[in-house]
Amino acid sequence: MAALAESFGRGAMTNHWVDMKNSDVILVMGGNPAENHPVSMQWILKAKKERGAKLIVVDPKYTRTASQADLFIQIRPGTDIAFLGGLVKYIIDNELYFKDYIVNYTDAAFLVDPNFKDTEDLGGVFSGYDPKKKKYNKSTWKYQLDENGIPKKDPTLKDPNCVFQLLKKHFSRYTIDVVSEITGAPKEKILEAYKIYASTGKPNRVATECYAMGWTQHTVGTQNIRCMAIIQLLLGNIGMAGGGVNALRGESNVQGSTDMCLLFHILPGYLPMVRASHVDLKTYIKKTTPKSNDPKSLNWWKHRSKYIVSLLKAFWGDYATPENDFCFNYLPKLDDGKAYSWYDLFDAMYKGKIKGFFAWGQNPACSSANANKARQALSKLDWLVCVNLWDSETASFWKGPGMDPKKVKTEVFLLPAAASVEKEGSITNSGRWLQWRYKAVEPPGEARRDAEIVDELYKRIKALYEKEGGAFPDPIVKLNWNYGDGEVDTKLIAKEVNGYFTKDTTVKGKRFRKGQQVPNFVYLKDDGSTACGNWLYSGSYTEEGNMMARREKIDPTGLGMYPKWAWCWPVNRRVLYNRASVDLMGNPWDPERPVIKWNPSTKKWVGDVPDGPQPPLALGGVLPFIMKPTGVGTIFGKGRADGPFPTHYEPAESPFKNILYPKVRINPVARIFKDTPVDKLVLGGDPRFPYIATTYRVTEHWQTGLMTRNMPWLLELEPQVFVEMSKELAKEIGVKSGDKVIVTSPRGKIWAIAVVTERIKPLRIEGHTCHIVGIPWHYGWRWPEDGSGGDSVNLLTPPAHDPNTSIQETKCFAVNIKRA
Amino acid sequence: MDVKFTRRDFLKLSIGSLVLSSLGINLEPVKAYAKELKIKNAKETTTICPYCSVGCGIIVYSKGGKVVNTEGDPDHVISRGKLCPKGASLYQLANNPTRLLKPLYRAPYSDKWKEVSWDWALDRIAKLVKKTRDKYFIYKNEKGQVVNRVEAIAHVGSAALDNEECYILQKFLRALGIVYIEHQARI
């Protein structure tokens, strides 16, 4: 999500599932919808059938999505940037970019500080690299500003310091020959893919891209996606129906849980988490509110003060007043520059710094990379609370493989939770649609809804603090918590999330009474007169009722936006950045697929909810990427930790050289954990682990398998962990399909059943044969109960991570395989 | 002819053609009659699949407090009645003999789970949270800046919860001063 936010302003799928039917070209790379998002595939197939769309699949293995493709290309895991970088070069060299779009709606014409140096100048690193700290000083990664503080531009795109020319130089050596050598893919196929994809640089042709964990789980994960974002901007495919960069998210509500910011670095609605240097609310607002001097930039985040104050009001209600800084100091503060991410968490736990731990609807003993570290870390806890539908490898870790319960001090609670059909509430799908679910039955036995468990725990902890006092009790005892006396009423929570007026107020000429629901976030204020749990969801539960529960099947545009089906953030806008789908006069680039259109006589937009009601750019309106202070799509991504442009680096455990930058083999700022004995990594490969492994999912299982390994129908279809390999490798190591094998990595070993297929083929890389194997990650020792499913592949995966997101490199690591 | 297909054969066979199981099988005509009996007079509620993020619609039929049938929601604008094997198995999530029914507790150094009451478990957890929080609360960091946080308690989860649950969960955790808050989005 970090890459999408950097490029376009918001970290979410730009379009939505049904919209894929509007595409002319669909590139699936880093994902596999036919197997992992199966029902979405009908929209891709519809585009193929009805529009004659072309489907291109690029993947380390032949998938069921590939089986439907017009063109399938197998590449070596971890070489996506080489492949995409070659496409950037192809588009630029052949002038296939959408010139009007990039000049007006992206930073292509912006001039960059002349002191900025590219990887081409410095042999693989950007200016500002500090090899000791393995970090960049980004002071030269900036635009040149004019006397008004607005970026200087060269609309002819000729200035050698303009972003477009820098991009051209950056990828100048990503020739088809080089791409083929790095990826292992044949040149003709690469060229064919480039030709098809680049054909969408015209206003009336649109391509979309679908990715998932196949792109994020790399030491260059963020830059994989950045590279695609750059391509989509060059071709003018963002904001368009059938366009976008679409993150296909893995869990039913991972979009919602991210929007609600169950993450260390953000507060609901993507407000930055408070840091120690934010000594008061004023400082927080000043330091985190982006500024823009460009009158054409809407710079939406300028409203930050309204969102944070409304959040504080939702948290601490009447206690939050202007006099006490709206209880700003009740929020915990992170140290500046310090990460508290998943792997920092388990590192701290392993080192004994964490005493108590909640694993709520999650199974880190199987889902955490280098899972052995996570499992051992759990044994250092004083107490552990697990909330789940089933017992898990996490809850029962103390009796897991290699554990002696008599030596494990951890006190463990396992609380039974209700399933989705046993409660009421909303979830947000990948396309940002909030859909409401109803309760069908009561939970079984004594199982309880998660909301109720949170409520009970909160009330009991509050009572203890009220009775006994203790450390800093105010944020707890004064917390605004009114969700019903007996059972928690989810609708009351949904209403708080939407926001309400805390007093009689007039906003934008409209009178509102105290207690009335806020119509949407445009009405939020920073004076304490509004409370709102998540500004992004404001509009989801208004005075008109629960918008998320809507089920009207009307589709006025015919583009599949269904504006009255459920509700979509923000403000029911179905296609993000839709102001980029029109020209400067507000006419759609593609009149056949108009997401929005300016009606000059009524002076209003028709179609989707536009990114701001302002008129088109040429008629005094605003730039299309309203969440970016520049107002435009970002090619020069100066906010990333590892460089403004994506660069091909080898995966941490790759045995191959980096032929583009021989001196800088892997991402120079990759996060690598190494200071505990269990953090093992073979940088640059190791002959003891000669094969490259990648993890994936199967249709019949989900995540660590906890919600599928217990389902007899699903388990029967995919009963145990397997390792998929080519015929050539099988022959080399003397195994056949169905044999039990032992897979080892520097971190551990598991058994698996060999599945010998034609779906993975060995590649020739740098004169060597490169064998790739694939292992699904859904298994664990606890279920099935007889252990016949095997254990988690994450026992093998490495402690190497993306420097922006800290996501692990589970898509490419070194293993060995032997007959059991 | 004696044909025995293992899952592996199935995988092999599937190459080159999209197998049904990954696109959703329409069993309606075959099962229509049996289902009619089952869902007669049943309560009908709509839900959204709890697995992947497509957000397919499912109709749940329940009778006497039991889920008696689940099937793809034909009115749903994204899924149009189709489900993949996971969504199609929702029935087994609601009717599952291995689900947890009672709070379980494992004492330090014990080798087994013990059933406990909710009251006991929640009170004990509340006490442990308070004890840990009080002991390790950090008012100021090394630089002397006010930070009001707890690093000794951590939390992960969850993308499996509803939005409303996620919201009150993070509100609760942040009110306690917890900063190690993470979930599936990171991994």
Ligand code: SF4
């Ligand atoms: S039915 Fe399958 S495709 Fe649809 S949401 Fe559920 S898991 Fe995803």
